[in-house]
């Protein structure tokens with residue numbers, strides 16, 4: 001039986017004249033995500049995209065799994081293709097959805113006829129296919145309000161038949177909003193922040209600060225693994241590893257202890273912004289959440305922000321930890337985030353961090369030492385890799 005993937009795109013339909021550009025980006029992303037499974041041709045019609053396999057033997061289970069993680073898709077279904085006559089429609093519905101119909105008690109048939117020349121009207125198609133399926137499955141009842149299974153028959157250039165639509169990832173196609181740079185630690189929050197902004201259509205770069213020997217090779221590998229998990233949603237990530245030891249030691253040696261963390265966060269912002277701008281990013285992304293720790297009070301966030309030359313997106317700012325964890329579990333990053341390797345944030349932490357800092361205080365503390373050459377060296381020493389999910 002010939003099968004295709006029928007995709008309903010989401011907010012894209014609201015975008016008026018830009019719609020076609022958005023759809024093209026979505027198709028490019030779908031093509032890339034499906035390419036390991038075989039070749040597909042893509043057809044656009046109204047708010048639907050049809051992925052039509054050119055090869056036989058496509059693994060549709062894997063295809064569904066992949067489609068669930070493509071942003072810009074509201075819902076999708078695998079549909080069977082059949083000839084344009086009632087006999088073929090009845091037989092294909094029986095063959096393709098028989099298994100599903102065995103397992104439910106209520107159903108209805110929904111017909112959409114965009115080819116007005118077809119021999120039957122939509123109500124006639126519903127009545128005929130519904131009657132036929134009832135005769136084959138006597139345990140079934142028709143429920144037009146809340147059926148367990150909706151059998152949809154779409155009469156287009158060809159006829160497509162499918163069951164219930166599966167939920168897509170929503171959001172906007174990655175690439176439709178430009179590019180931004182995620183500050184990725186090994187914690188729970190930043191991978192979630194990356195996922196959320198990529199869902200709004202951003203291509204992600206990721207920057208990670210490592211301070212060997214205070215931080216280990218395994219901590220670095222954990223962050224790469226997290227980037228790989230985020231890439232299952234966002235697509236390929238340009239990963240940048242910044243050597244941060246020298247700067248952290250200088251901070252330890254030249255800055256008052258209660259400002260260690262804040263100066264370090266400001267250095268991260270400066271370096272990340274430079275690397276980000278070099279790669280065409282228009283914003284930074286962090287996993288900060290208001291009040292979560294001393295460095296995330298409103299005053300601390302203000303002084304951190306002041307060090308960045310780019311806008312800083314903080315999608316978790318208003319979320320509780322348990323809400324963040326719920327998303328981390330759903331996107332499969334939680335277990336990896338829990339692995340107990342140290343982050344550079346946890347070396348040289350002050351006993352009593354400042355919680356009411358001001359930009360003036362921080363600027364004064366930073367003026368005690370010439371950090372600029374160290375920032376340059378960190379940027380120059382950064383190593384780049386491309387991280388992809390598959």
Ligand code: ATP
Nearest residue numbers: 183184185187188189190207208209286287288345
């Ligand atoms: P996370 O769970 O994301 O690590 P957190 O609650 O532990 O966040 P912090 O450690 O204060 O909070 O870090 C705040 C944000 O700073 C992180 O969400 C991340 O965006 C960024 N960040 C922290 N450490 C690093 C690092 N080593 N490399 C890159 N970014 C970092």
Ligand code: MG
Nearest residue numbers: 185187343345
């Ligand atoms: Mg952290």
